[in-house]
Amino acid sequence: MNAVNSAILDPDIGWAILAGFSVLWVFLGWYWGRSAGQLDEYVLAGRRVGLALGTATAMATWVTSNTTMAAPQLAFQIGIWGMLGYSLGSIGLLMFAPLATRIRRLMPNGYTSGDFVRIRYGHTAWRVFLAISLFYSLGWLVSMGMAGGILIHALTGIPYHYGMTVILGICVGYTLLGGFRAVIGTDFIQALLILVGLIVIAFLAIQHIGFARIHAAVLAERPELLNLLMPAAIMFLFNNLLFGIGEIFHSNVWWSRAFSFREGVGFKAYTLAGLLWAPIPVVAGFVALAVPALNLNVPAADMVGPMVTAKLLGATGAVVVLIMVFSALSSSLDSLLAATSILIVEDIYRRHLKPHASAEEMRRAAAWIIVGLGVLTWILCAPRLTTLAELLYFTGAFVASTIWPIAAGLFWQRTNAAAAVAGMVLGSAAGLYSYFAIGFYVAALVGAAVSMTCVVLGTWLAPREFDWNLLREEHPLHKGVLP
Amino acid sequence: MTISLTAFSVLVTVALAITTAAPVLLIALLIRDWKRKRLW
Numbered sequence: 001m002n003a004v005n006s007a008i009l010d011p012d013i014g015w016a017i018l019a020g021f022s023v024l025w026v027f028l029g030w031y032w033g034r035s036a037g038q039l040d041e042y043v044l045a046g047r048r049v050g051l052a053l054g055t056a057t058a059m060a061t062w063v064t065s066n067t068t069m070a071a072p073q074l075a076f077q078i079g080i081w082g083m084l085g086y087s088l089g090s091i092g093l094l095m096f097a098p099l100a101t102r103i104r105r106l107m108p109n110g111y112t113s114g115d116f117v118r119i120r121y122g123h124t125a126w127r128v129f130l131a132i133s134l135f136y137s138l139g140w141l142v143s144m145g146m147a148g149g150i151l152i153h154a155l156t157g158i159p160y161h162y163g164m165t166v167i168l169g170i171c172v173g174y175t176l177l178g179g180f181r182a183v184i185g186t187d188f189i190q191a192l193l194i195l196v197g198l199i200v201i202a203f204l205a206i207q208h209i210g211f212a213r214i215h216a217a218v219l220a221e222r223p224e225l226l227n228l229l230m231p232a233a234i235m236f237l238f239n240n241l242l243f244g245i246g247e248i249f250h251s252n253v254w255w256s257r258a259f260s261f262r263e264g265v266g267f268k269a270y271t272l273a274g275l276l277w278a279p280i281p282v283v284a285g286f287v288a289l290a291v292p293a294l295n296l297n298v299p300a301a302d303m304v305g306p307m308v309t310a311k312l313l314g315a316t317g318a319v320v321v322l323i324m325v326f327s328a329l330s331s332s333l334d335s336l337l338a339a340t341s342i343l344i345v346e347d348i349y350r351r352h353l354k355p356h357a358s359a360e361e362m363r364r365a366a367a368w369i370i371v372g373l374g375v376l377t378w379i380l381c382a383p384r385l386t387t388l389a390e391l392l393y394f395t396g397a398f399v400a401s402t403i404w405p406i407a408a409g410l411f412w413q414r415t416n417a418a419a420a421v422a423g424m425v426l427g428s429a430a431g432l433y434s435y436f437a438i439g440f441y442v443a444a445l446v447g448a449a450v451s452m453t454c455v456v457l458g459t460w461l462a463p464r465e466f467d468w469n470l471l472r473e474e475h476p477l478h479k480g481v482l483p
Numbered sequence: 484m485t486i487s488l489t490a491f492s493v494l495v496t497v498a499l500a501i502t503t504a505a506p507v508l509l510i511a512l513l514i515r516d517w518k519r520k521r522l523w
Contacts, residue, residue, distance in 0.1 A: 050521040052512035059505075080486055080494075087498075181523065188513070195506045202499050211492040219485065226491070228484045262521065276505040279498030286495045 008310045008318040014156025017322055018163075022170045025330065028189075029174025029182035039359040042179035043111070043342040043366055044260040049184060054261045054269030057184045059277050060191035060331035061253060062093060064144065068194065068284055068321075068328045072305035074236075075285030076298070079218075079225030081233030083285030085240050092244035093274035099249065100258040100266030102410050106471040113255035113406075114347035119470050120409045121417040128424050130347055132402060133250060136395045137340040138380075141373065144336070145381040148329045154303055155322050164381050167326070171333040172374035176367055180260060183334045190327035195280075197324040202283045204312045209293045217292035225289065236441050239396070243444040246399035249406045253339040341369040393440050397431020400444035401451040408455050413466050419458020427451030 036042045049057075067086070074082030107116060113133065118126035149164025156163075174182050205214070218225050248254045258266050288304045294311050298304050309317035345366045350357050357365070404427075405420035431447025438446075486494075516522045 045523050048521075049523045050516035050519075052509060052516045053523055055512065056509050080491075184523065188509070191509065192506050195502060199499070199503050199506075202495075202502070206495075206499075211495070212488060215488045215491050223485065226485045228486055272508075276501065276508070279501040282494065282498035283502050286498070 008154075008306055009156045009315060009322060011157045013315070013319065014152065014158050014322060017319065018152070018158075018166055018326065021323070021326055021330075022166065022173075025170055025174045025186055026177065028186055029176075029178035031178070032181040032185050033178030036179045036181050037363075039363045039366075041181070042363050043338070043345075044256060045180040045184055047260055048262050049257075049260045049265065050262055051265050051268055051272075053184050053188055054257065054265050055272045055276070056191040057187040057331075057335070058093060058254075058257060058270055058273035060187040060194065060327075061257075061335040062089065062248075062273070062277055063191070063194050063280060063328050064147075064332040067281060068198070068305065068324050071281035071284040072288035072308070073301045074281075075225070075288040076291060076301055076304045078230060078233040078236065079222070079289075080228065081230055081237060083282045085233060085237035086281035086285065087278045088237060088241045089244040089281070090274040090278035091241055092246075092248035093270050093277060095245060096248045096254055096258075097267045097270035097274070099407070099410055100254075100261065100270050103255060103258040104261065104263065104266050106410070106468060107259070108472065109475045110259055110471075111256075111346045111475065112343045113250060113252045114343055114351075115473075116255070116409070116471065117405075118347070118351070119473055120415075120466065121405070121420045125405070125417055125421045125424070126347075128421055129250070129402065129405075130343075132395075132398045132424065132428065133252065133343065134340070136247070136251065136399050137253075137336060137343070138376075139395045141333070141336055141340070141377045142380045144329055144333050145377045146384065148333075149381065149384070151325050151329075152322075155306055155318060155325065160384060161382065165378065167329055167333065168374050168378050168381070171330055171337060172370060175334045175337045176370050179366075180256070180338050183338045184260075186334065187331045190331040193327040194324050194331075197320045197327075198280065198283055200320060201287055201309050201312070201317070204317075205287055205290050205308070208312055209290055213293045214286075214290050218289050221292040239441045239444050242400045242403070242448045243396045246396070246401070246403050246444060246448065250399055250402035251339070252343040253335050256339045256342060337370050337373055340373055341366045344369050394435065394443075396440070396444040397435055397447035398428045400431060400447035401425075401427025403448050404452045404455040408459065412459065413468070414459055414463035415455065415466070416458040416462050416464050419455050419462070422458060423451035423454035426454055 040046055071086045074086055114126060114130055117129040145164055145168050148167035149160040152158050152163030153160045261269060284305065287308050290308050291298060291304060296307055296311060298307055306321045309321050345362050349365050350362060401424050405423050408415040409420060427447045427450040430450040431443045434446040435443035
C-alpha cells in the first residue's frame, strides 16, 4: 500500500489548506515587514517585544513537528515515561529564563550568541562554537524540511518534493518579507492553532473513549507502556533533558529572542513558555495511548497521532492535524532561518569578511542569507536520505558540550577560556564516541559530563578574571551613524 | 510498577487543564500588552 492510497486526507483538500495558510503567512510577513527597513527592526524586531508575543514565540518555536508527532510515537513505544521524558524538554526553557535576563543586561547591544563567546572566551572558542552552532542549525533545518515533506505526504498524499518545497518556500518567503517581526507575529497565531487543535483532539478522546477504557485496554494489550520502572525510558528521559538544555543554551534561536525582548520580559516569557509547554507532550502522548482501545492497526509508529485523530474525527480530524503540523513546522523553520541568518551575517560576514559593512549592507546580506539557507536546505532535503534526518540526533553530543561553557561564562567571573574550549572539543568528541560505542541515548549525557569536568576543573585550577563591561561592547552600527 | 487509573487520569487532566488555559492566557496577555502599547 503506497502513501497516496493510505493518506488520511484528499490531496485537493491538502493543497487548499496549504494554499490558504501560505497566503495568510506571506501576507502577514509583508504587512509586518513594512516597518522593518532598518537592521535592528529586521533582525531583532526593534528589541521591544512584549510578554504575550515573547511567550508565544518561545513556546511555538519549541513545539516542533517532533512534539506533535514524536511525542505520541514515544508514548506508543515507551509509554508513560515517553510522555514525561518529552515534557522535560520544558526544563531547557525554564533554565534559560535567568540566562535571558542576564544576557539582556550584560549585552544590551548584542546580536548573537557568537558575540558572547567571542568577547567572553576569545577567537578560538568563538570559532569552535560557530562550527557547533552552524552544524546544529543545519541539522535542525534539514530535519524540519524533511519532516515537512514526509508528514504532508503521509497526511494528504501530496508528493514529498512538493510538500517539502511548499513548506520551505513559504517560510523563506514570509521571513524574508517581514524579518523577525513576521517570525514572532506568525508564531503567536501558530501557537494558538497548535494548542486549540491539541485540546480538541484530547477532549474528543476522553469523551468518546474515556480514561477507564484507555487505561484498561493498554493494561490488557501493552502493559509495559504503563510501567513506571522502565530502565531504557528513564535513560531516554535524562538524555532528552540534557539535549534540550544544550539546544536552548547555545542556539542563536533563543539568544536572538533574549536580545529582542523588552527589558524585564525575558525571564517571565521563558518561564511562562516552559510552564505552558510542559503539558503539551503529555496531552499529545495520551492521544496515542488510545490505540488499543480503538483497535487500531498502526503500520508506522510515527503516524500514530494522525491515525487516532482521523479515527475519532474522520476527515475533520485529519484537517486539524495537518493545520497543527503545518503550524508546528512553520513556527520552528522561520525562527531557525531568521536566527541562523543573523548569526552568519554578524559572525561570519561582518566579523570575518566585511568589518566595515554598513547597516544597510548587513540588512541586505541577512535577506540573501535567508534565501541561501532555504536553497541549501532544499538541496539537502531533496534526496530524502534518512541518514540526514537523523543528523539532528547526532548533534546531541555537540550541543550538550556547550551547556557548561555558556552557563559558566554568563555567571562565573573567573571561568577559564581554555577550559571552555576544551569542554566544547573534548565534550563533543566523547559524546560522539559514546553515540557510536553505546547508543544515541547517552551521547548528550556523556558530552555534558565531559564538558562540565573540563570547565569546572580548568576554572578551579587556573581561574581567569573577566571584566563584565567588555560584554557591553558597542556595535559599530550603534555609534550614532546608523541604527 | 504500573501507574494506577487514578494517577493516569489526574496526570492527563492536569496537563489538559494547563494546555486549555494556555491560549486564554496568551490572548489575555496580548490584549494587555496591546492596551499598554507594549506589543513590540
